Amino acid sequence: MSRRTYHHGNLREALIQAALELIGEKGHAGFTFADAARLAGVSPAAPYRHFRDRDALMADVARLGFEQFEIALSRAWNGGAPDPLSALARLGRAYLAFARTEPAYYSSMFEAGVPPESDAALVQAGERVFAILRQAAGALVARLPEPGRPPSLMIALHIWSLSHGVAALFGRGDRARRKLPMSPEDLLEAGVLVYLHGLGIGLPPAPG
Amino acid sequence: MSRRTYHHGNLREALIQAALELIGEKGHAGFTFADAARLAGVSPAAPYRHFRDRDALMADVARLGFEQFEIALSRAWNGGAPDPLSALARLGRAYLAFARTEPAYYSSMFEAGVPPESDAALVQAGERVFAILRQAAGALVARLPEPGRPPSLMIALHIWSLSHGVAALFGRGDRARRKLPMSPEDLLEAGVLVYLHGLGIGLPPAPG
């Protein structure tokens, strides 16, 4: 891991990777600028050439997390094909898969206390993620009769809240708050099906 | 705020109050053992007489948070009176009120990364909170016909997840992730009503 050249060559990326590794190991609290520098093989002052301070690195990790999240979710949604309901099921599983396989990203995005207004690119990345949920909600609601159709914004907020709740409480392996009698994926899918049935969308879910 | 006696008298409590104050101001990341000691008017080494380390203080704050949370929620549920649906609405508002008015407690409980298994009393306090939700779900499901009745554990998990999702994403004033066209309370209540309607409980919610 030691380098031969004076210049690292790609320190910015290396620091982000180091941050992800450390956050994944010890959580967002036990992540240290100096540790990231060590892991990248540079002096403790070098990171300041690429990030204003430790918080700026955290914010960048969160931004990248939202960008990866957007890729994963939009791929899962796949334009709503073949039908919105099965696409939504894929979307939910992709949401939980991201929280499980990328806990470092997820906690930097939602739990590290990064002030969203600190970085315009960060809020934009978050907006693009939400736009996917918004689009999915719109496709689902489109099958309801026009009058009395519930607002798709509210549906998107409900689905997002339920997904985040399941992911944050039960969706991260050992750090989950509770043992479940089912997988988080099944829990979320069942909840969304009940919710959609309450809206008049889809089939009544099989109980049990 | 300076004391006259050599011994503080109630340093343990004072440190917890100081921690809550500091976490409320700067978030769980920017909370410092030394700062809490300063705020309590003692030397930086004094807290170690009452807490093994900084994380132990965080864990105790989280435990107290769950205990306060239990009091607030059980009072709101009030045995399900006068009827489970309106009691559940109170419960939801109490959940969000706690997250809003006690953000320091809430973030120490759910976002600070306190390992739950570190303290048996902590997990027990969490269990007692969940027992309230479990009880509420049981009361709600009791009005459904016995065969095909959905498991109340699952319902409790869904309601908890939705509540936590709304609270974490939108329920903390300035630190909320997004501006909403409605209050978090209304968002949660609408979501729960749709969900319960999907289960066959309660009246169909008014759209809009």
Place this chain on the structure above:
DNA sequence: ACATGATGTAAAAGCTGCTTACATTTCATG
């Protein structure tokens, strides 16, 4: 009264965050 334990302080070692001054490399431009 007085021994003992509980609770505080002082001092110090090791770490981190961050700044400043300096060293090395890369790169554009003539």
Place this chain on the structure above:
DNA sequence: CATGAAATGTAAGCAGCTTTTACATCATGT
């Protein structure tokens, strides 16, 4: 090429936090 500027890294240092150790002070029970 040559060469100066910009980019990127290092070294050294200050301030603050965490934690430990040795010591000081107070409270309590017999």
